[in-house]
Amino acid sequence: MSNQQRPVAARGPGPSGAESDIGLRVAGVTVRFGGNPALEDVSFAARRGEVLALIGPNGAGKSTMLKTIAGLQRPSAGLIELQGEDVSGVSFRGRATRGLALTFQIPRSATALTVEEQVAGQAKGFTHVRFSRGNAALARVADVIERVGLEGAARKRTRDLTLGEIRRFEVARALVNQPRVLLVDEPASGMSSDEAKQLVDVLRSVADSGVTVVLVEHNIPFVSALARRTVVLSAGRLLIEGDTPEVLASPTVKEAYLGQAAA
Numbered sequence: 295m296s297n298q299q300r301p302v303a304a305r306g307p308g309p310s311g312a313e314s315d316i317g318l319r320v321a322g323v324t325v326r327f328g329g330n331p332a333l334e335d336v337s338f339a340a341r342r343g344e345v346l347a348l349i350g351p352n353g354a355g356k357s358t359m360l361k362t363i364a365g366l367q368r369p370s371a372g373l374i375e376l377q378g379e380d381v382s383g384v385s386f387r388g389r390a391t392r393g394l395a396l397t398f399q400i401p402r403s404a405t406a407l408t409v410e411e412q413v414a415g416q417a418k419g420f421t422h423v424r425f426s427r428g429n430a431a432l433a434r435v436a437d438v439i440e441r442v443g444l445e446g447a448a449r450k451r452t453r454d455l456t457l458g459e460i461r462r463f464e465v466a467r468a469l470v471n472q473p474r475v476l477l478v479d480e481p482a483s484g485m486s487s488d489e490a491k492q493l494v495d496v497l498r499s500v501a502d503s504g505v506t507v508v509l510v511e512h513n514i515p516f517v518s519a520l521a522r523r524t525v526v527l528s529a530g531r532l533l534i535e536g537d538t539p540e541v542l543a544s545p546t547v548k549e550a551y552l553g554q555a556a557a
């Protein structure tokens with residue numbers, strides 16, 4: 295893949311649901327931890343250019359699902375397809391090479407390196423000639439840092455970032471190699487409402503460029519602002535999926551969350 299910005303047609307989810315429009319397919323995924331099922335026969339698909347929300351009470355299996363899609367967690371059954379290609383047997387790195395990127399619920403990235411250095415360290419095609427002019431990878435680094443609104447913090451050490459800044463830095467890192475599928479685990483958590491609004495715009499523009507975004511988030515206004523469709527997990531099972539407003543209004547979903555509050 296070249297270092298140039300890929301010309302990706304902006305397309306919405308569209309009505310067709312044709313095979314070629316599928317960015318990500320998860321089929322029959324089951325994950326067990328020592329015999330306890332964290333995910334049980336879960337299937338869903340997300341189109342190119344779509345933000346699909348994955349919500350559910352604590353412990354529902356959302357992060358486990360993202361890790362399984364990314365190749366960090368091996369399922370005991372099920373398939374993962376990336377734009378029609380079965381990547382179930384492909385490693386985490388192999389999936390990253392094929393255009394899959396994720397951000398973690400608990401960021402582990404804070405170091406003595408600066409935002410710019412760390413994003414660059416992740417960028418494909420970045421050479422040891424650090425921050426030299428004309429390096430195409432460097433242009434991409436500056437571009438993603440600006441896109442997430444961190445240009446003022448580009449020279450800050452990542453260990454000195456605020457939580458909101460860390461989340462945006464994580465998104466910049468995930469975007470620097472121009473993924474086809476982006477998985478984000480609670481990206482708005484710890485953000486101010488202004489930061490969250492800015493992140494809505496970032497993720498929307500990412501999706502509008504043709505990327506499939508799977509959004510795990512407890513912040514419901516954030517979900518409503520971004521995702522036309524939502525999948526709900528509860529105790530490892532797919533409870534319901536559909537248009538976000540209908541899913542959020544569903545008594546089954548309210549009950550699942552109430553069950554948690556009562557627990």
Ligand SMILES: Nc1ncnc2c1ncn2[C@@H]1O[C@H](COP(=O)(O)OP(=O)(O)OP(=O)(O)O)[C@@H](O)[C@H]1O
Pocket residue numbers: 327332350351352353354355356357358359399
């Ligand atoms: N590495 C692991 N070993 C054992 N059990 C695990 C492991 N990771 C997750 N689990 C269990 O699997 C279930 C699903 O966890 P997961 O982290 O996927 O939930 P979640 O939906 O992301 O929750 P939250 O909203 O709190 O982030 C939980 O019961 C959790 O304790």
Ligand SMILES: [Mg+2]
Pocket residue numbers: 356357358399479
């Ligand atoms: Mg989680």
